[in-house]
Amino acid sequence: MFEKSTWIRLPRNVVVGHGVLDETVDAVAELHLTGRPLVVTSPTPREVAGTRVVEGFAAEGTDPETVLVEEASFEAVQRVIREADAAEAGFLVGVGGGKVIDITKMAADELGLGFVSVPTAASHDGIVSGRGSVPDGNTRHSVAAEPPLAVVADTEILADAPWRLTTAGCADIISNYTAVKDWELAKRLKNVEYSEYAGALSRMTAEMLVENSDSIKKNLEESAWIVVKALVSSGVAMSIAGSSRPASGAEHLFSHQLDRLVPGTALHGHQVGVGSIMTEYLHSGAKGEWRSVRNALASIGAPTTAEELGIEDETIIQALTTAHEIRDRYTILGDGVNEPAAREVARATGVI
Numbered sequence: 001m002f003e004k005s006t007w008i009r010l011p012r013n014v015v016v017g018h019g020v021l022d023e024t025v026d027a028v029a030e031l032h033l034t035g036r037p038l039v040v041t042s043p044t045p046r047e048v049a050g051t052r053v054v055e056g057f058a059a060e061g062t063d064p065e066t067v068l069v070e071e072a073s074f075e076a077v078q079r080v081i082r083e084a085d086a087a088e089a090g091f092l093v094g095v096g097g098g099k100v101i102d103i104t105k106m107a108a109d110e111l112g113l114g115f116v117s118v119p120t121a122a123s124h125d126g127i128v129s130g131r132g133s134v135p136d137g138n139t140r141h142s143v144a145a146e147p148p149l150a151v152v153a154d155t156e157i158l159a160d161a162p163w164r165l166t167t168a169g170c171a172d173i174i175s176n177y178t179a180v181k182d183w184e185l186a187k188r189l190k191n192v193e194y195s196e197y198a199g200a201l202s203r204m205t206a207e208m209l210v211e212n213s214d215s216i217k218k219n220l221e222e223s224a225w226i227v228v229k230a231l232v233s234s235g236v237a238m239s240i241a242g243s244s245r246p247a248s249g250a251e252h253l254f255s256h257q258l259d260r261l262v263p264g265t266a267l268h269g270h271q272v273g274v275g276s277i278m279t280e281y282l283h284s285g286a287k288g289e290w291r292s293v294r295n296a297l298a299s300i301g302a303p304t305t306a307e308e309l310g311i312e313d314e315t316i317i318q319a320l321t322t323a324h325e326i327r328d329r330y331t332i333l334g335d336g337v338n339e340p341a342a343r344e345v346a347r348a349t350g351v352i
């Protein structure tokens with residue numbers, strides 16, 4: 001008897017383009033969301049977009065409330081929940097980078113309220129996904145969270161953001177190559193559930209971004225358009241999979257370890273990009289495709305070395321040798337890369 005079933009939860013409205021921030025209120029009205037909006041944001045995103053979103057709702061007479069979050073943590077999720085309860089919020093709007101959007105979608109999930117995603121940086125592929133990623137002591141949780149009902153991605157704001165945020169988003173997408181390889185490996189060796197559709201979509205998204213890399217340039221709004229489309233597509237792959245597997249493999253474990261060892265030093269996307277060069281080497285060897293990964297990153301101006309990340313060589317080795325411990329997710333790291341092997345891969349790829 002066939003007993004399989006799945007829920008694929010996707011946004012209903014994805015609004016992308018020049019000046020669409022001012023359509024946030026319309027995107028919400030079209031969803032029939034009612035009640036008081038709670039706008040969750042952080043200091044810089046509030047300046048570049050949050051205040052305008054609040055003013056838009058206020059002009060409609062919905063009396064919006066604002067809460068600022070400073071870090072991605074379970075404490076921050078609980079604080080947003082308390083603020084939402086106190087304000088008797090009807091729905092949540094996350095305006096910011098990956099940190100804010102993760103916290104908002106996790107709070108919305110616990111509250112059972114609708115969530116709207118308003119990214120202010122094209123820096124990560126969590127803008128559409130129904131996953132939240134939060135560090136917790138020695139580990140990092142990728143938890144099911146409320147996927148956005150609508151995404152409002154204003155390319156004017158995304159293009160105005162510091163360029164390094166956009167190159168981080170590109171690197172987060174380029175890392176899909178190795179994430180999918182890790183997922184396939186885990187299917188072969190550990191019989192983990194694998195989705196051909198999600199794997200193919202994730203890989204194709206990375207390929208299209210690399211093919212279009214000539215058009216991804218600083219001060220060009222079209223770049224934000226290309227990158228945000230890829231981030232949406234990668235998020236859809238995660239929604240189809242029902243996990244972050246299509247976009248998060250060993251290179252993400254490496255990055256999560258760096259977040260623990262040297263928090264706030266480099267951007268998530270930049271760290272996973274450098275991780276991807278090394279895990280591609282582990283997958284396909286010295287003559288394999290690690291140079292293509294490195295060249296793709298270099299072509300859009302993302303870091304490819306420890307020095308460019310601003311991270312000590314020894315910290316890279318430490319992260320690589322301990323990354324497998326962070327989460328129960330089988331990858332090319334297996335039960336751990338020992339120190340000489342880590343040094344070899346980091347040197348051979350020019351990361352250190």
Ligand SMILES: NC(=O)C1=CN([C@@H]2O[C@H](COP(=O)(O)OP(=O)(O)OC[C@H]3O[C@@H](n4cnc5c(N)ncnc54)[C@H](OP(=O)(O)O)[C@@H]3O)[C@@H](O)[C@H]2O)C=CC1
Binds near residue numbers: 097168
């Ligand atoms: N759930 C998922 O599927 C995914 C989750 N993630 C998560 O997302 C996070 C990474 O996202 P990322 O965006 O890099 O990190 P942050 O949200 O920390 O943003 C990085 C920095 O950019 C600033 N910023 C945001 N927008 C602008 C702007 N328009 N102009 C100037 N500065 C701006 C932020 O300011 P401020 O300090 O004021 O906030 C912050 O300092 C990680 O926690 C990662 O785990 C990543 C991929 C997928």
Ligand SMILES: O=C(CO)COP(=O)(O)O
Binds near residue numbers: 125126248
């Ligand atoms: O960053 C992500 C995808 O790009 C999500 O990663 P995690 O599930 O590993 O936290």
Ligand SMILES: [Zn+2]
Binds near residue numbers: 124247268
């Ligand atoms: Zn990522």
